[in-house]
Amino acid sequence: MIRMKSKKKQLLSDNRVFLIAEAGVNHNGDIEIARKLIDVAAESGADAVKFQTWKPGELTGKFAIKVKYIDNGSDETRYDISKNLALPYPVFKELKTYANKKGILFLSTPDGFESLDFLVDKLDMPIIKISSTEITHLAFLRAVAGKNRPVILSTGMSTLGEVERCVQILHTNPCSNHVLLHCTSVYPAPLEEVNLKAMVTMREAFKMRVGFSDHTPGCEAAIASVALGATVVEKHFTVDKTLPGPDHKASLSPEELNHFVG
Numbered sequence: 001m002i003r004m005k006s007k008k009k010q011l012l013s014d015n016r017v018f019l020i021a022e023a024g025v026n027h028n029g030d031i032e033i034a035r036k037l038i039d040v041a042a043e044s045g046a047d048a049v050k051f052q053t054w055k056p057g058e059l060t061g062k063f064a065i066k067v068k069y070i071d072n073g074s075d076e077t078r079y080d081i082s083k084n085l086a087l088p089y090p091v092f093k094e095l096k097t098y099a100n101k102k103g104i105l106f107l108s109t110p111d112g113f114e115s116l117d118f119l120v121d122k123l124d125m126p127i128i129k130i131s132s133t134e135i136t137h138l139a140f141l142r143a144v145a146g147k148n149r150p151v152i153l154s155t156g157m158s159t160l161g162e163v164e165r166c167v168q169i170l171h172t173n174p175c176s177n178h179v180l181l182h183c184t185s186v187y188p189a190p191l192e193e194v195n196l197k198a199m200v201t202m203r204e205a206f207k208m209r210v211g212f213s214d215h216t217p218g219c220e221a222a223i224a225s226v227a228l229g230a231t232v233v234e235k236h237f238t239v240d241k242t243l244p245g246p247d248h249k250a251s252l253s254p255e256e257l258n259h260f261v262g
Contacts, residue, residue, distance in 0.1 A: 011105075011126060011127065011150070011177075012127065012150055012152075012177050012179060012209070012231070012232065013231075016231075017226055017230065017231060017232070017233055018047050018048070018211075018231060018232045018233075019045075019046045019047050019048070019232075019233055019235070019261055020046065020047065020048045020049075020050050020107065020129075020152075020232065020233070020234040020235070021037075021040070021041035021044060021046035021048065021049045021050070021235065021237050021257060021261075022050050022213075022234050022235060022236040022237065022251075023037040023038075023041065023049055023050060023051050023236075023237065024050070024051065024052050024236060024247050025051075025052055025085040025245065025246070025247060026236070026237070026238040026239070026243070026245060026247055026248055026251060027051070027085075027087065028084075028085065028243060028244070028245050029084050029085050029086065029087065031087065031091050031094070031095070033239060034051070034087065034091070034095055035095070035098055036239045037049065037237070037238075037239060038095065038098055038099050038102055038104065038106075039102065040237065040239060040254045040257060041104055041237070041257070042099070042102035042103060042104040043254075043258065044237075044254075044257045044258045044260070044261040045258075045261045045262075046104065046257070046261050047104075047105060048104065048105040048106070048107045048127075049099055049104050049105070049106060049107070050107040050108060050109065050129060050234070051087070051092070051095065051106075051107075051108040051109070052108060052109045052111065052131075053087070053089075053092055053108040053109065053110055053111065053115040053118065053119055054082070054086055054110070054111035054112055054115050055086070055112060055114055055115060056079065056082055056083040056086050057079065057083075058111070058112035058113075058114060058115070081246075085245070089115075089118050089122075092108060092118075092119075092123065093122075093123065096123055105126075105127075106123075106125070107125060107127060107129055108125065108129075109129045109130065109131050110128070110130075111131070111133075111134075112140075113140065113143055116128070116140070116143060116144060116147070120147045120149060125149070126149065126150070127149060127150045127151075127152060128144055128147060128149050128150070128151045128152070129151075129152045129153075129154075129234075130144060130151060130152070130153045130154065131154050132154040132155060132156030132157055132158065132183050132185055132213075135153075135154075135155060135156075135157070135158040135162055135163070135166060136158075136162060138165070138166075138169065141166055141169045141170070142169055142172075144170075144173075145169050145170055145172050145173040146173075147173075148173055148174055148175050149173075149175060150175055150177040150178060150179075151170055151173070151175075151178045151179075152178070152179045152181060152211070152232055152234075153166060153170070153178065153179070153180055153181065154181045154183040154213045154234075155180055155181060155182060155183055155202065156183035156184060156185035156213070157185045160201070160202075160205060163180065163202060163206070164205070164206070167180070167206050167208065178208060178209070179208070179209045179210065179211050179231060179232045180202050180203075180206065180208055180209075180210050180211070181210070181211045181212060181213040181232060181234065182195075182196065182198050182199035182202065182210065182211070182212050182213070182225070183212075183213040183215070184215060184216075185215070186215060187215050187246065187247065187249075187250045188215055188216060188217045188249065188250035189214075189215040189216045189221075189250075190216070191216055191220065191221060194216060194221045196212065196221065196224055196225055196228055197228075199211070199212055199225060199228060199229070199230065200228055200229065203229060209231045209232070210229065210230060210231065210232075211225070211230045211231055211232030211233055211234070212225035212230045212232075212233050212234070213234040214233065214234065214235050214236075215236065215250055216250075217249075217250060219235075219252070219256070219259075219260045222235055222260070235252060235257070235260060236250055236251040236252065237251050237252040237253070237254070237256070237257040238251040238252070238253065239254060240253075241253055
């Protein structure tokens with residue numbers, strides 16, 4: 001349990017933990033499931049519900065390698081899976097409106113230049129969350145910095161030197177309210193591989209606020225990250241762990257999310 005539920009929503013702050021209920025692609029391409037995910041996140045008391053926005057083929061081509069955790073044993077390519085899990089831009093407009101009605105902040109991770117422009121310029125998203133996959137995509141990070149919004153950057157699979165290069169780019173943004181998230185890029189991530197001390201190392205190295213993008217099955221690692229100074233915690237959740245799709249098994253159930261937020 002992280003905190004008692006409160007109706008007061010704040011953006012990034014030094015005085016409290018900002019909790020992101022990560023819906024990701026657990027909507028399975030279905031807007032009705034996406035709405036249910038917003039319902040669950042709002043009921044839990046999380047600060048934000050976050051999805052992922054991309055245009056199929058913009059960054060993941062038809063011959064991209066299908067990594068193990070998304071391999072469902074079918075003949076589908078990674079491009080096919082990506083296309084099936086993508087929601088059209090107009091749907092995200094509807095989801096933001098729905099989230100506003102439910103009293104929870106809507107966020108989504110852009111996976112390309114076009115989706116970045118859409119989320120920031122069209123939907124006026126107040127915080128930009130960037131995934132670990134873009135840690136070496138410097139042109140994209142420069143475009144993100146140019147939006148002059150607070151940035152939450154996941155750092156999975158990166159070296160400290162790569163993070164330093166990203167920090168230098170982020171600091172060209174006049175908004176200094178950025179957060180680095182420690183992330184173990186395994187789905188689900190075994191507790192013995194989490195290494196929360198990496199989060200502390202980044203805080204000391206870059207004098208920035210840090211947080212944790214948690215891919216472990218339970219809540220122990222996320223709670224421990226708060227004890228070590230995490231100011232942002234991101235946790236995947238689903239409406240049903242038995243649904244097909246790459247992230248459901250590593251996600252919290254509605255009941256678990258509710259208990260986690262507390």
